[in-house]
Amino acid sequence: MTATMKPAPGRARPMPDRTLLLVIFFVLTSAVLLISHNAPLLESLGPLGSFLRNPIVEALFVSLFLANVLFAHLWRAAPWAKLLVGIGSLLFVLPLAGREDTSLLDLSIQIMIFAALALGLNIVVGLAGLLDLGYVAFFAVGAYTWGIFASPRFSEVLKYYGENPGATNAGTLAIGLFLTVVTIASMVYINRLTARTAPTRTTTWSFRLASFGLIAGLTLSARAVVVLMSGQAESLATGINPGFFWLFLALSIMAAAIVGVLIGLPVLRLKGDYLAIITLGLGEVIRVLANNLDLYTAGSQGITPIKSASVPWFDSLAGALGFSEDQYYLLFLYFLVLAVIVVILTVNIRLDRSRIGRAWIAIRDDEVAAQAMGVPLVQTKLIAFATGASFAGVMGMIFAAKQTFISPESFNLFQSIGVLSMVILGGMGSFPGVILGAAVVTLLNLRILPGLGEATANLGIPQQVNPGQLQRLIFGAILVAMMLLRPEGLLPSRRRTLELHHDDNQEDDSGRGEGGDLSTGLTEVLSPGLAPAKEDERSGGAR
Known part of the structure; x- marks a missing residue:
């Protein structure tokens, strides 16, 4: 009789194939989502329609539907099934449900915008280990880059300078262009010179x-x-x-990256709490500037209306699919954000596997050791800052086009804290994790908690303890519970899990010999390097 082979210790058992379960779950949740957002059909269903219109039920069905993509990532299933769920959910079912309920399309865009912001901040915080509390400043730079030029505000700026030209003329433009070209050439020359020889005080001041x-x-x-x-x-x-619009997509990336470098140069020599406080202050500086530069930003009144991209062939296609004219720009932005998310995720994965990604992780783990191994600290941190800022910049521009209105209050400290909570909740350093964190936090803030307050508004609950008035408290309690029960996040990277649970995997080596455990003190334990006193005595064992 052959003995049953036991799996090797520590080796994970293969997950069961869940292809059929994944497809069934996708079909059921898609059908429920389409039904629950079809107003004429809900009216014909009577009591069942009223139940499906309940805000809590609606938020639950949206969450279950979005879980399709999560399960396609986590479960072991056939590649065709994962592809079917991913493409079917994001390219067909969500847009069709959004045709009947525009708020669902708007919610999907918001989730993806915050997912891109979380991916950008994940580079700075999760990979490079730099605590940035002013990340929303780069989001604001991208938003105002498009908002000023694509609104009546640009005309006001032109009128002001037309009435107050000063000594500016074509000669000023020639001088400015000449100075720009000369200084760029000088910086390139100095950079090449210092690459061959050690930088001196003269070259440093010349570059500045x-x-x-x-x-x-x-x-x-x-x-x-x-x-x-x-x-x-x-x-x-x-x-x-x-x-x-397409030109300004590139300009918003460049503008945010430049601001990231300018902010990073004076502060990235700091670390820890000092860096967090400095970035918090600089983030507030950007918001205060937007509030005070009335000529360009209209101050606290905000900029409106802001145009979106004009794509005639896409509008014709959307009209043929049954979308109304006021939904054209939302549908276009939905697919645009989806494409940008794919690009950002690809860039993140490639950077994580590259030399610069390993340098970020080395700096996060131990700056002194990284510097000893030849990693240039400031340059590597600047790349992280500029990369994260560029992602925020492009999403800021798309956010301005979607909202058609921006003001300084759209970019306050709470937005930075919210994006940081997405990264921590999902799992720092994990790309699927931060996307999941962005989806969970956005759903909580925009659907689940407001829906809970709306559903309990008529139950006679005192106003002081109504869930609608305690959204921040409930959200904070959820975050505290997560940090206590699962500090590595909802979907952590393997590296992060090993870091946080390293001590749990350690064993007391003294328990393997004949000697007693070090903590019990029952027997004398000898050092493994001590020679035995007798020929038959084990080294390191009990006498």
């Missing part, structure tokens, strides 16, 4: 002087262009042509 010259040249050039364009203020009364 060239940096100030570059800023001055860009400022002169920008002012001259605005003054020369002031005659077109009337023709730009509603902002620039929406066709420039």
